[in-house]
Amino acid sequence: MSGGAGAEVTRDGRGRRIREQDSYGEDVATLTWADDGRLDEARVRLPDGGWLTVQPRGATDPRWGLSDLLCRGEIALTHCAAIEWGAVDAIPPLAEPARLPPGGGTAVLNLIASLAADQGRAGLAYRGPYPTEQLFLALIESFDWDGGDEIADPLAAFMAGQLRWAPAPHARALAPGGVYVQSRRRVEKLVWRDRTYHRAEWRGIRRHTTHRVHEVDGRVHGSLWALDAPLEVHLVLTPDGRVLTAALPPVETAPPQPLAPVIAAGLAAVVVASSAPPLAASIRAVAADLRPRWAPLTGDLAVLAHRRIDVSTRLRRALGERLTAAAGRVEQVRLGFATLAELGLALGDALRSRAQTRLAMAMPAEQEAALEMRSVEAVTGAREIGAAVEALLVDVGQLRA
Numbered sequence: 001m002s003g004g005a006g007a008e009v010t011r012d013g014r015g016r017r018i019r020e021q022d023s024y025g026e027d028v029a030t031l032t033w034a035d036d037g038r039l040d041e042a043r044v045r046l047p048d049g050g051w052l053t054v055q056p057r058g059a060t061d062p063r064w065g066l067s068d069l070l071c072r073g074e075i076a077l078t079h080c081a082a083i084e085w086g087a088v089d090a091i092p093p094l095a096e097p098a099r100l101p102p103g104g105g106t107a108v109l110n111l112i113a114s115l116a117a118d119q120g121r122a123g124l125a126y127r128g129p130y131p132t133e134q135l136f137l138a139l140i141e142s143f144d145w146d147g148g149d150e151i152a153d154p155l156a157a158f159m160a161g162q163l164r165w166a167p168a169p170h171a172r173a174l175a176p177g178g179v180y181v182q183s184r185r186r187v188e189k190l191v192w193r194d195r196t197y198h199r200a201e202w203r204g205i206r207r208h209t210t211h212r213v214h215e216v217d218g219r220v221h222g223s224l225w226a227l228d229a230p231l232e233v234h235l236v237l238t239p240d241g242r243v244l245t246a247a248l249p250p251v252e253t254a255p256p257q258p259l260a261p262v263i264a265a266g267l268a269a270v271v272v273a274s275s276a277p278p279l280a281a282s283i284r285a286v287a288a289d290l291r292p293r294w295a296p297l298t299g300d301l302a303v304l305a306h307r308r309i310d311v312s313t314r315l316r317r318a319l320g321e322r323l324t325a326a327a328g329r330v331e332q333v334r335l336g337f338a339t340l341a342e343l344g345l346a347l348g349d350a351l352r353s354r355a356q357t358r359l360a361m362a363m364p365a366e367q368e369a370a371l372e373m374r375s376v377e378a379v380t381g382a383r384e385i386g387a388a389v390e391a392l393l394v395d396v397g398q399l400r401a
Contacts, residue, residue: 007171016086017118022173023241029111039085044107045172047180047191052104054111057082061095063129068092070108072101080108081128088116091139091165093128103180103191106141113142113167122146122166131159140202141182141189144168154205173241181241187213190222190235192246195299197222197235210301210346219244224314226301226342227322227335231314234299252296254313259292259395263340264309266388267292269381270344271351281369282355282362301346304354311343320396336389 010019012033020029028045042054050072058069059079067079078099081092091112097105116124123146126139136158143165145154157163170188173181180191190197190213197211211234212225222235236245268287272280295310297303302311319339326332359366 015118017115020114022171024173024175026174028172028174029114033086037086042085042111044111045174046101046107047103047196048101048194049174049178050101052077052101052107054108056085064093064127067095070100070104072104077101077104083112085115086119088112088119088121088124091124091126091128091143093126093130097134102194102196105138109138110142110169110172113169116167117169123164124166125164126158126161131161133159137202137205137207139165140205142167142169144203149204175241175243177243177246179235179237179243179246181237181243183241186239187220187237187241189213190237192222192235193248193299195234208345210342224299224301226315227318227338229318231301231312231318232299248298251298252313254296256293256295256310259294259309259311260388260391261291262384262387262391263292264288264290265384266340266386266391267309267344267347268351269384269388270340271348273381274344274348275352275355279352279355279359281366282359283351286351286354286358302343304347304350309347315339315342316396319392323393323396332393333389336393337385339392340385340388 007023007028008021009017012018016031016033018031018033019027022028026045029043031042032040034040039054039056041056043051044054046052053071055069055071057066059067059076061067061079061081064081066082068082069079070077078094078096080094083092091109094105124143126135133155136155145151145158146164146166151157151163154163168184170182170184175181178192181187182189188199188202195211197213198207198209199213200207200209210225212223212230214221214223214230218239220237220239220241221230221233222237223230224232224234232249234246234248235243237243264287265284268284272283275283289307290304290309291307292309292311294313294316297310297312297314300312301315302309319335322335323332326335
């Protein structure tokens with residue numbers, strides 16, 4: 001057996017990877033090879049402990065032809081362009097990433113990177129029609145881009161099809177207590193209780209996240225993060241990834257308190273600004289039916305609950321403390337904008353999901369109008385965001401209405 005960074009890799013007589021175990025002895029990947037050298041099947045572990053199965057050449061796609069099928073149990077979820085697993089030469093496109101369970105795309109990409117590293121492959125191109133920011137962020141968890149600091153804007157270069165990738169696979173561990181730990185030279189990512197904790201910086205790339213991995217006094221923390229500081233500490237680990245504590249803070253008992261409705265409109269404007277233009281009208285319509293309120297949340301900044309937006313009372317207190325210490329009006333307004341941006345980040349995926357469902361159920365004429373949308377009315381969005389910020393500041397009692 002051989003391995004590194006906490007992983008143990010078992011190989012067959014031809015030197016091919018057939019099994020990978022984490023530092024706790026749990027299988028995190030298994031591979032079966034056919035006599036002709038082709039991959040027969042691969043299974044990769046997910047952060048929730050389940051398995052995703054790769055069935056090479058189990059599907060076809062009209063855009064790129066022969067494809068590898070991705071399944072969970074007996075259920076086929078989606079597929080990617082067929083990979084030469086015995087001689088990895090490219091990073092494939094994935095048909096429907098949203099159909100994979102959380103962490104599924106990263107697990108498959110890491111398997112590709114691991115085999116490419118075994119084979120001494122580098123300079124891999126992404127051969128697909130979707131060079132998105134989301135894919136870029138997934139790739140940097142298992143690959144390094146060629147060119148290093150010489151590339152001023154690697155995301156732009158990737159979206160223009162100009163990046164090449166070298167394998168840099170991570171090690172994974174399923175720690176006791178249900179904590180998924182992902183690391184390379186350091187702990188980079190944690191998953192626990194359906195929450196994903198990322199580092200804010202990955203090789204010079206800033207990654208905005210409400211659940212963050214960071215260091216405190218020689219320990220690794222997984223925290224709920226807002227306004228440049230942790231609001232709650234959920235996980236504490238040693239630098240090598242051993243979990244010391246995993247617990248949410250006690251639930252607060254304060255009753256919910258309503259927030260001004262204009263805050264929902266402001267949040268919608270923030271999410272619209274970072275979403276595809278066809279979703280703009282649906283996001284605004286979904287938000288118009290939601291009533292925001294401060295609520296005693298534990299573990300999250302904000303959540304959608306049926307027809308409500310629940311916002312953490314811990315965030316309210318943190319904002320109030322920062323506003324009290326602010327030097328003046330300009331700093332207070334900046335903090336208000338930062339808070340609204342944090343909430344937009346926390347709620348963006350949920351709002352977009354509801355908007356997509358609404359648009360899918362809309363009449364054909366509304367769908368066609370949405371698909372023809374190419375830009376968003378910037379003036380309206382700025383006005384809604386400004387009104388929401390003012391309402392936040394008034395609510396915490398730092399400015400008079």
